[in-house]
Amino acid sequence: MPNHLCSLYLFIFLCLPYGVAYADDGSEQKAILVTGASTGIGRNLAETLAAEGHFVYAGARKMADLDALNAIDNIQAIRLDVTIQEQIDDAVETVRNGGRGxxxxxxxxxxxxxxxxxxxxxxxxxxxxxxxxxxPYRVTKAFAPLIIESKGRITTTGSISGILSGTFIGPYSMSKHGIEAFTDSLAGEMEKFGVQVSVVEPGNYNSAIIDTMRNRMQQRGQTPEGSLFEEELQQLMDGPSDRSRLKEPDEVAAAFLHALFDDNPKRRYMVVPNQGEAEITIKKAIEELVQLNEGHEYSYDREALIMMLDEALAASEQ
Ligand SMILES: NC(=O)c1ccc[n+]([C@@H]2O[C@H](COP(=O)([O-])OP(=O)(O)OC[C@H]3O[C@@H](n4cnc5c(N)ncnc54)[C@H](OP(=O)(O)O)[C@@H]3O)[C@@H](O)[C@H]2O)c1
Structure with a gap:
């Protein structure tokens, strides 16, 4: 190879960030793995990313879902149960062998x-x-080397339940509160590698999540009978499980796109379908702030709190 071509080749090779390939039309095609892509938010996001020309590794568990995802342009389905380390390791190998980073x-x-x-x-x-x-802890740990190589992005689906904690939804809220902490710790640690980390916190959108919950409870023979909360749980069980009346999670996918591709991704994306869900979530965060501040030696007065709020608002606008 002539010298000048050799150095051009080396330049391209060294300067192209790993994790980027090119689509048939020559445009940049980034590879993104989405776990839980069979239905709901994950499916919507996988389809949105693929339609925008990105390459999606779509995690699913059932053969029918893997087949359906594989039939979509720019999507490669990967069998991935996030509770099975062997499947996670196999997924890492598949992605490495894919050569796209x-x-x-x-x-x-x-x-x-x-x-x-x-x-x-x-x-x-x-x-x-x-x-x-x-x-998320297992999957992130396994894919971190690839993400660090590409100076890429990591984002997790949290929930407004990562801020709210209602009655009878404690286990779910505990898990989503954990995702808030996971995100902040991970973000601080990844900073030195140029990897940006965020959490998308949806409110209520159409998906299969409540049907799946009820099916599992039925399979396990769980009924409200005999509970100290029999009446309340019966009301919960009798409530609507059909989420099709709710909005499709298109705006949730849009938040992920921002988190993945914007030059200045946000740490947190609260995405809710109406003012009511925004209000209860923000009020809960403020209530917690007030509770943290009250009744101790080092409390701040109203003026100092407002000054802190103004400082935080100014920092978020930069
Ligand atoms: N929809 C909402 O209103 C809402 C609001 C806030 C947060 N979220 C969050 O959004 C995310 C997606 O949920 P969704 O609402 O879109 O519900 P969904 O339609 O039920 O989707 C859940 C996805 O997770 C997958 N999944 C479940 N267990 C898994 C496992 N062990 N390993 C790998 N994949 C697994 C499911 O796969 P299978 O089909 O194989 O079960 C499915 O693809 C969740 O983290 C949820 O907490 C949803």
Whole structure:
């Protein structure tokens, strides 16, 4: 190879960030892994990313879902249960062998376990944490080297339940509160590698999550009978499980796109379908701030709190 061509080749090779390939039309194609892409938010996001020309590794568990995802342009389905380390290791190998590197990781897979804190089975609590909290921890740990190589992005599907904690939804809220802490610790640690980390916190959108919860409870023969909260739980069970009346999670996918591709991604993306959900979440965060501040030697007065709020607002606008 002539010298000048050799150095051009080396320049391209050295300067192209790993994790980027090129689409048929020559445009940059980044590879992103989305876990839990069979239905709901993950499916919507995988389809949105693929339609925008990115390359998606879509995690799913059932053969029918893997086949359906593989039929979509720019999507390669990967069998990935986030509670099974062997499948996670196989997924890392598949992505490495794919030769595209990995620019983005979206930890999206999740389930809901509901029940009163003083009655919920330890098995159920383990299951909740295994999928929603240990899942992102395991998957992130396994894919971190690839993401660091590409100076990429890591984002996780949290929830407004990472700020709110209502009755009978304690296990789920605990897992999503954990994701808030996971995100902040990880973000601080990844900074030195040029990897940016965020959490997307949706409110209520259409998905299969409540049907899946009810099916699991039915399979396990769980009924409100005999509970100290029988009446309240029966009301919960009789409530609507059909989420099709809710908005499709298009705006949730849009937040992920910002987190993955914007030059200045935010740490937190609260995405809610209406003012009411925004209000209860923000009020809860303020209530917690007030509770933290009250009744001790080092409390701040109203003026000082408002000054701190103004400083935080100014910092977020930069
Ligand atoms: N929809 C909402 O209103 C809402 C609000 C806030 C947060 N979220 C969060 O959004 C994420 C997606 O949920 P969704 O609402 O879109 O519900 P969904 O339609 O039920 O999707 C959940 C996804 O997670 C997958 N999954 C479950 N257990 C898994 C495991 N062990 N390993 C790998 N994948 C697994 C499911 O796969 P299978 O089909 O194989 O079960 C499915 O693809 C969750 O983290 C959820 O907590 C949802």
């Amino acid at each position: 990995l620019y983005g990781l979206v930890n999206n897979a999740g389930v809901v376990v509901a029940g009163p804190m003083i009655e919920v089975d330890e098995d159920d609590m383990q299951f909740q944490m295994d999928v929603n909290l240990f899942g």
